Amino acid sequence: MSDDPINSDDPIVLRAEILALRDQLAVAGSGKEMLHDIVAERDCHIAELDARASALAEELARNPIVRVGRAVMQRLGRR
Amino acid sequence: MAVLLIVSEFGPPPPGSPLARSVRKINAADHVTVDTGSNVIATLMTDSTTTVCAGAIERLVHHLATRPELDVFYGDSSFGPSTDTTTLRPAWSPIRLLTMPTDLDHLVVRGRHTAGSLTDRIEVLTTVDADRIGHIPDVLVEVSVLPELDAAARSALERAAMTRSVTLEPFRPDRFRLTPTTVDxxxxxxxxxxxxxxxxxxxxxxxxxxxxxxxxxxxxxxxxxxxxxxxxxxxxxxxxxxxxxxxxxxxxxxxxxxxxxxxxxxxxxxxxxxxxxxxxxxxxxxxxxxxxxxxxxxxxxxxxxxxxxxxxxxxxxxxxxxxxxxxxxxxxxxxxxxxxxxxxxxxxxxxxxxxxxxxxxxxxxxxxxxxxxxxxxxxxxxxxxxxxxxxxxxxxxxxxxxxxxxxxxxxxxxxxxxxxxxxxxxVDPWYHPGYHRPDDPDERRHNADHLPPTQPHHGLPRTTAIHSRIHHARLGATDRADSAS
Structure with missing residues (x-):
């Protein structure tokens, strides 16, 4: 038999176990709120990274070397 | 146009009173009208000796629009420009109303109300649900005379106590404590x-x-x-x-x-x-x-x-x-x-x-x-x-x-x-965010000492709801000195 309190016949142990479970239940809401908070924070971070990636892509597209490179690739593609 | 009706003890403030003068100033900004017209969104209940702080009405109107779940608001008060003292208040505290009723120098209530005396304010707070009351951490009014706890206000206070199944006993002038209960x-x-x-x-x-x-x-x-x-x-x-x-x-x-x-x-x-x-x-x-x-x-x-x-x-x-x-x-x-x-x-x-x-x-x-x-x-x-x-x-x-x-x-x-x-x-709803926090690592407890603010604070309305959000300690440093046991 394991030492899991559910196997106990001792009412003191069982009542303490009920209290411990109620305790976990009482803080469950805060855990959920913190997870929402983390998700919101990550979403913000992803949106920030997206914006930065778009800005870099635009900057890259404007770069003369990239433009020349693209033109060369197009010519090579035609041959 | 949003209309905020402002009333004192016997209705609109008498011409020439500090309240009327301060409101006229607001009218000039063409934002709010003291009016008996039909488009009244809320009533500011206060005494005729009160002055409304510059910009406060605009912020109030904004809060009324953005927090529709709240029916009653109150803010912080200042006691005259010369003394430069402010009363920073906690989120809604029923016991504060009972123990220091004259602290209730103003109240903003949705809809039209015809009078704004201390008695009226106590009666509003006695009937409204706690989760519909918001505190605005922002000095909204300047008060030169504390509200008087007259016989009518005292009766309203006793009724407020009765709704909470408690009774009051005088403690100091205008201050009360609960009558001790016989414990069986x-x-x-x-x-x-x-x-x-x-x-x-x-x-x-x-x-x-x-x-x-x-x-x-x-x-x-x-x-x-x-x-x-x-x-x-x-x-x-x-x-x-x-x-x-x-x-x-x-x-x-x-x-x-x-x-x-x-x-x-x-x-x-x-x-x-x-x-x-x-x-x-x-x-x-x-x-x-x-x-x-x-x-x-x-x-x-x-x-x-x-x-x-x-x-x-x-x-x-x-x-x-x-x-x-x-x-x-x-x-x-x-x-x-x-x-x-x-x-x-x-x-x-x-x-x-x-x-x-x-x-x-x-x-x-x-x-x-x-x-x-x-x-x-x-x-x-x-x-x-x-x-x-x-x-x-x-x-x-x-x-x-x-x-x-x-x-x-x-x-x-x-x-x-x-x-x-x-x-x-x-976040502690009963501790004002505007209190000065010295943030001395060796004397951290002074952050809780209700120290006067060093600069004006214009916060958003808050209620007594307890919310959890992720703390930076979970993302990094964890070691903290002991300040409470």
Whole structure:
């Protein structure tokens, strides 16, 4: 038999176990709120990274070397 | 156009009164009209001697538009430009209304109201649901004369007390406290190792004496003891009202020990008490119990004084998620000057002396075994708040507390980690965000000392709801100095 309190016949142990479970239940809401908070924070971070990636892509597209490179690739593609 | 109707005691402020003059200034901004027209969105109820601060109406109108779930608002006040003193208020606190009613110098209520006297304001707050009341941390009005508590206002106050099943007694001019309640039956839970005091006697003897002095008809004192108990427990249980309860074997866990006592208790009200307290006056339990007549109250704390009779505990404040004791080391006279000797809603009170209903304690799982030494009392109070119950401190209930004479006052980093993992950052609704926080790492508790603001604060409306958000300690540094125990 394991030492899991559910196997106990001792009412003191069982009542303490009920209290411990109620305790976990009482803080469950805060855990959920913190997870929402983390998700919101990550979403913000992803949106920030997206914006930065778009800005870099635009900057890259404007770069003369990239433009020349693209033109060369197009010519090579035609041959 | 949004119209905010402004009324004083007998309707719109008389021409030439400070209130009328300040409102005319606002009219010039073409934003708000003092009008009896049909498009009234809310009424500012205040006295005709009040002046509305510049920009306050615009901010109020914005809050009315963006917080439709709130019906009643109040802000902070300033007392004349010359004195430059401001009253920063907590989120809605029913006990503050009862103990210091003249603090209610203004109120903003949705819809049209025809009068705005103190009586009217008290009556509004008596009828509205607590979750529809918002505090705006922002100085909205300038007050030159405190509202008068006339006979009508006094009657309204008594009716407000009756709705909460409590009665009031005068304390100081315009200040009240609850009339002590006759307590029929109470169980006192005292975890103890029977540590000896300076005179060699176990400290717990004084704690037992403090309980017996209350002359409660049905009193049981449960000493929760283990192998660490330094005397034979039978030496402490000579009085038939005292009995020893064995805690579960294993390492010391304050929460588990108290829970053992609560489960073994037989009365509907439980007082959790440290073994290192000493009596000051015999009515301390009756004064604490007076708050439990109000069904919205879940836990009551007391004023605990160091042996030199300076303040050790008068409720707690959380600052950056960390629980702190305000006003540590202040004398009782200094507390009086700050109105800190009146009952207040608090985010938490210490378990060194905590009165609650047995049923409420059991419903939230008692004290958490995950927090064996520190933070367990704050954790319990958070759980009670989450269950919709209030936590108050009653400073007229006083004990001497030989704080931590019986244990080392150390907060372990892992306990802080666990506490933060459970609750994250809970912003304290009853501690104004505008109070100055010196942020001195060696004297962190001063962040809770209600220090006057150094700059104006224009915050958003807040209610008494307790919310958790992720705390930066979970993302990095965890080691914190001990400021509260």
């Amino acid at each position: 039956a109470i169980s006192v839970v005292i975890p103890t190792a029977a540590t000896a005091g300076a005179d060699g006697r176990p400290l717990v003897e004084d704690a037992i004496a403090a309980c017996l002095a209350t002359e409660i008809a049905k009193l049981e004192i449960l000493l929760v003891v283990g192998d660490e108990c330094r005397v034979d427990p039978t030496m402490l249980t000579a009085d038939s009202r005292v009995r020893a309860v064995r805690r579960s074997p294993g390492t010391w866990n304050f929460s588990a020990a108290v829970n053992r006592g609560i489960l073994a208790s037989s009365h509907p009200t439980v007082l959790v008490l440290n073994d290192d307290v000493e009596l000051i006056s015999a009515d301390w339990v009756a004064r604490m119990a007076s708050h439990l007549a109000d069904p919205s109250v879940g836990a009551v704390g007391a004023l605990l004084l160091y042996p030199d009779l300076t303040c050790q505990h008068v409720g707690m404040v959380t600052d950056d998620a960390f629980p702190l004791h305000p006003f540590v080391g202040r004398t009782v006279e200094q507390l009086e000057a700050l109105d800190a000797d009146l009952a207040h809603d608090r985010i938490a009170v210490t378990a060194a002396c905590l009165l609650a209903r047995r049923a409420d304690l059991l419903a939230v799982g008692g004290f958490s075994n995950e927090l064996p030494f520190g933070f367990n009392d704050v954790d319990l109070c958070f759980k009670l708040h989450r269950a919709g119950l209030r936590v108050v401190v009653e400073p007229s209930a006083r004990l001497v507390h030989h704080e931590s004479a019986s244990r080392t006052p150390v907060t372990r980093a892992w306990e802080w980690d666990r506490f933060i993992a459970r609750w994250g950052e809970v």
